[in-house]
Amino acid sequence: MSPDSQKTPYNPPALEFKSSTFSVPVLVLSSNDLAIIEQQLQAKIRLAPEFFRNSPLVLDVQELNKKDLDIDIAELMEILRKPGLLPIGIRGGSLNQNKKALALQIPVYSINSGNTVAEAQKQKTITPPAPEPKTSTATTTLITHPIRSGQRLYASGDLVILAQVSAGAEILAEGNIHIYGTLRGRALAGVQGNTEARIFCSDLQAELISIAGNYKISEDLQAIARNKPVQMYLQDHTIIIKDI
Amino acid sequence: MARIIVVTSGKGGVGKTTTSAAIAMGLAKKGHKTAVIDFDVGLRNLDLIMGCERRVVYDFVNVINGEATLNQALIRDKNCNLLYILPASQTRDKDALSQEGVGKILEDLSKDFKYIVCDSPAGIEKGAHLAMYFADDAFVVTNPEVSSVRDSDRMLGILASKSRRAEQNQEPIREYLLLSRYSPDRVKLGEMLSVDDVQEILSLHLLGVIPESKSVLNASNSGTPVILDEKSDAGQAYSDIVARYLGEDKPHRFIDGKKGLFGKFFGSK
Ligand SMILES: Nc1ncnc2c1ncn2[C@@H]1O[C@H](COP(=O)(O)OP(=O)(O)OP(=O)(O)O)[C@@H](O)[C@H]1O
Ligand SMILES: [Mg+2]
Numbered sequence: 001m002s003p004d005s006q007k008t009p010y011n012p013p014a015l016e017f018k019s020s021t022f023s024v025p026v027l028v029l030s031s032n033d034l035a036i037i038e039q040q041l042q043a044k045i046r047l048a049p050e051f052f053r054n055s056p057l058v059l060d061v062q063e064l065n066k067k068d069l070d071i072d073i074a075e076l077m078e079i080l081r082k083p084g085l086l087p088i089g090i091r092g093g094s095l096n097q098n099k100k101a102l103a104l105q106i107p108v109y110s111i112n113s114g115n116t117v118a119e120a121q122k123q124k125t126i127t128p129p130a131p132e133p134k135t136s137t138a139t140t141t142l143i144t145h146p147i148r149s150g151q152r153l154y155a156s157g158d159l160v161i162l163a164q165v166s167a168g169a170e171i172l173a174e175g176n177i178h179i180y181g182t183l184r185g186r187a188l189a190g191v192q193g194n195t196e197a198r199i200f201c202s203d204l205q206a207e208l209i210s211i212a213g214n215y216k217i218s219e220d221l222q223a224i225a226r227n228k229p230v231q232m233y234l235q236d237h238t239i240i241i242k243d244i
Numbered sequence: 245m246a247r248i249i250v251v252t253s254g255k256g257g258v259g260k261t262t263t264s265a266a267i268a269m270g271l272a273k274k275g276h277k278t279a280v281i282d283f284d285v286g287l288r289n290l291d292l293i294m295g296c297e298r299r300v301v302y303d304f305v306n307v308i309n310g311e312a313t314l315n316q317a318l319i320r321d322k323n324c325n326l327l328y329i330l331p332a333s334q335t336r337d338k339d340a341l342s343q344e345g346v347g348k349i350l351e352d353l354s355k356d357f358k359y360i361v362c363d364s365p366a367g368i369e370k371g372a373h374l375a376m377y378f379a380d381d382a383f384v385v386t387n388p389e390v391s392s393v394r395d396s397d398r399m400l401g402i403l404a405s406k407s408r409r410a411e412q413n414q415e416p417i418r419e420y421l422l423l424s425r426y427s428p429d430r431v432k433l434g435e436m437l438s439v440d441d442v443q444e445i446l447s448l449h450l451l452g453v454i455p456e457s458k459s460v461l462n463a464s465n466s467g468t469p470v471i472l473d474e475k476s477d478a479g480q481a482y483s484d485i486v487a488r489y490l491g492e493d494k495p496h497r498f499i500d501g502k503k504g505l506f507g508k509f510f511g512s513k
Contacts, residue, residue: 145416146447148400163447164447167397168397184445
């Protein structure tokens, strides 16, 4: 019942299936000209190489199929992988395209799944034929409610939380983390290796803080005065904690 | 349309059933037609606290399975004719409840009742999930100790992400803190968390503090919700809670152990 009771020593389960929601960029194609796609994709990525390196990606070919434009899924995957993108799914594909995707071990998603997060994904959608003048490196995720024990939150850019992060909660961001409340849980910034990432919070009582894989646990934080805004950043692979 | 209230906690034995019985009675006494549902299938408890255990013919699971109608299963309270109890089954296990079944019953009740109070079982498993899934308001019952506070926090996360309101992107469930079994003396001795500690950890709107009180045991032994014991501190605390929930402005009581002169002279408890 309580989490503690799971610590019984005999026969601990080695695995567990859990359901989680992730926010993943979707690439919506509106042309099937592979040369143009490759060219425009590279132009996009040059604007924000850090953001796209090793980024998972879901491919959306619904628009193409509406216009009866077929596309070679295998070649397209090659083009996407070249600059470091990691395609993890396709949606809106034809029967034949889905079959090809599965043969390449790319999962097929229904077009409806993810509708609820369509708003959030819109900003991250890359649409090659409509070159915008500027792309921000990564979006900022703004959260106005507390993050409670047992909840986990991932942001592909900066993460701003206007409430507390409870003990037993975990927040992760590829960029910076700002918490305008007490941090009691775990906060991991720069999770894709960004050593410039920082964590800010108005009261540090964390279980764990981490920047680009370097971490401090609750024990290391005992000496830090509470009830004061602090910032954390990396210096020579060590997390420095300073009053703001 | 009824307002659906779930009384929940995560941790067991913190006072959910005591609270469900008290606030359901309080709402009915204020003139609102109220139903209180026992979601603790297999452990039937609410009917004992409400003193109707000898009048149970059909239960929640019978209605879900279509073996009885709602009207056949609802028991009218002996003290208040605006209050009805839907008891849990003792003979089934919690898998007898289904989301569709529960949703249908709540929808039917909503046509006729003003408030529906759902007494959640402990834990975060199926029964607790179904009790909170359709809720509009959540009364999070917490005892002033670390493990209870932690479990409440966990439950708040579930309310915020796994309820119908969350799934349908509606206005979130309104969450209220009910701090129960509070003992100012033990807080002073450092044996318990204070109201401020708990509120600081949970950052949640405090609906009321219910003191640790012998009257609760007396009430459950006699099968009458403690709110009907108007002289008792716990009864008064629950009356305040109902009034605040309905929008009345009542200052908080039972937070510090200071007794009035009367209390000092007569040692009332
Ligand atoms: N304010 C109080 N003062 C003293 N005792 C109380 C108080 N509230 C509840 N209790 C006692 O605590 C015990 C548990 O209460 P209750 O059954 O209401 O908790 P619960 O949360 O419904 O438990 P469960 O998780 O098993 O369903 C009972 O013995 C009850 O009499
Ligand atoms: Mg109970």
